[in-house]
Each structure stands twice: as C-alpha cells, then as structure tokens.
Amino acid sequence: MTTSAPETTRAPEAAPRRARLAVVLLGLGGALALSVLLATSLGPVRVPLRETAQVVLHHLSADLFRPADPVNDHIVWQFRLPRALLGAVVGAGLASVGVVLQAVVRNPLADPYLLGVSSGASLGAVLVLVVGSSAVAGLGLSSAAFAGALVATLLVYLLAQRAGRVTPFRLILAGVSLAYLFQALYGLLLLHASPYDVQGVLVWLFGSLGSTEWGDVGVPAACVVAGVLYLLTQARSLNSLLAGEETAVSLGLDVARFRVRMLVVTSLVVGVVVAVSGAVAFVGLIVPHLCRMVVGSEHRALLPVAALTGAVFLVLMDLAARTVLAPSDLPLSIVTSVFGVPFFIWLLRQREAGREARFG
16 A cells, blocks of 8 residues: 555656657657748748748659749758758757756756867867868768767766766866867967868857758768667666766666766767767757756656757757858857857846756
C-alpha cells in the first residue's frame, strides 16, 4: 500500500505533462516548417509563398508542380533552401549542446563559448583559413574545427581536475581562461594574414551561412541528429546530475566518466556546426533557458524542445541577417546578440524577482 499511492498519483500527473509536451513539439514542428518556408520566400527578390512551395514540391516529386519562373526556382532551391536548412541544423545543435553543458557543469551560464569549445573550434578553423591545412596535419576545415573543439575540451577537463575530481566551478574558470587564450592566438594569426584573408575570416568568426550549398548540409545534419538522439538516451543521467553530484553517485552514475563522455559528444557537435556556420553567439545560452520556462528541466522533454526551438530561432535570425540591410548580409552573431542580450537582461530581472523557473 505504501508504494501504490505514489504510483497512482504519479500516473494522472504524467498524462497531462505528456499531452502538453506533444502539443509543444507539434507547435514547434509547425513553426519550423513555417520559418523555413518564409526564409526561402523572403529576400531581396521576393518569391510568392505559393511558388516557393511549388519549387520545393517540384524537386521532391521530379516533374510535378513545375514552377512558372526558372529564376525563382534557382533562387529557392539552390540558394535559400539549403541555407535555411543548415540554419535549422546549426540552431538545433547549439541549443542542445547548451542544455547539456548547463547540466554537466551545473551552471546556468554555461554554453559552448563559456567553456572555450567554440573558441577552440574557431582556432582550428582559422588555422586552415589563414595558414592552410598543412598547419593542422592536412585536416580540412570541418575536421580542424572538430579537432580544435576536442583539444579545448580535453584541456579544460585536465585543468579543471583537482585530486582526481572535476568541479563545475573549476570547469568554468578553465573554460573562460582557455577561451581568451584561443581568441588571442587566432587574433595573432590575423595580424600576420593578408587583408583578403582577414576579411573572410572575420565574416566567418561572427557567423555566416551566406555561402551554403547542398553539399554543406548533409554531414552537419547527420552529426547533429545522431548527437541529439544520443544525448536523449542520457537524459536520465543528466537529470540525476542536476539533483547534485552526491545524488547522482548514489544512483550509480560514474560522474567523472559521464562528464568526459558528454564533453566529447558536445565537442563533436560544436566542431561540426562551427565549421559550417562560424561562431554563432547566444543560441546555446538563451534557448535552453527559454525552453526550461515552458517544459521544465526534465531532459527527455527539454532536449527535443530545445533542439526545435534553436532551429526555429536561428532560421529566423538568418532571415533577419540577410533582409535587414539587403542585399548585404549581417553577421549572424550580431543579429543573435541584438535579440539575445535584451532577453538575457529580462531573464535576469525575472530571476531576481523570483519568477524564473528553478534551474535544476
């Protein structure tokens, strides 16, 4: 009798929660489809939504739904649609990584920037862009970015250890220190680069999807999907870690190994998305907080909601980046910061007033 009462009360509570999650996920799926459609329709050359849909359906169904204007067909299919889809992939990856890092280090300010992962990936990519692949043992841009993210993660982990243990506070300090070091190193590389290389690297460092082609979408999409699915399998362990390290150990979790595994997986995701988009700020910091306010901190719900929200957010931010000062493109990090900083200030005020959802 002592065990049946909690079970009977838990079941009615779980059903509305699952129903609410299903509604949120369906809503976000619709919002993502709409945002991609808008991103492929709007721009310096506006393509009607109906014709945009015809173009997509034509390429998906071979000869059906043939569009009336071949120029619009080329604009939508060759330029805008791959760019919008890559924006969704990058946004989903960064938001998911932000969720996991905030849980692993138990710090609501943790994101790929704060732990030096983005800076390490950027250093690897800048080496390829400025010096050439010979500087990183012949690696390509994506491989060099991943290698930089992985090296940064390992260094942060080694510096954060004390007596064989890694504490969240030391992880943050090590990450911030290494982030500044990596930024100084690629700044030094830029001082000795040609003006042409400097301009290209600066555009890349602030984030850009302007040169996206269909060939750029497949590998990042596969890595992000695989990474998010794997992280979902670790949701229970992430939940136990949020309850405290002692609680996680009592539940049988090897916290040290789990942190290493999560840091490696998140480094892979960050390295891949940074290689194709550059360093995009605020997505991994803001989106997890926004999603916690809606669905709470349970990671089986939080991770898919954050991935979809991050995808919608970055598609819309990229749309703003290429339309606000059209035909020029704004760097993505500038646009995400314009939207992200006010939200973050509001979030801090909500937290001070005691109205923010409790972290963990």
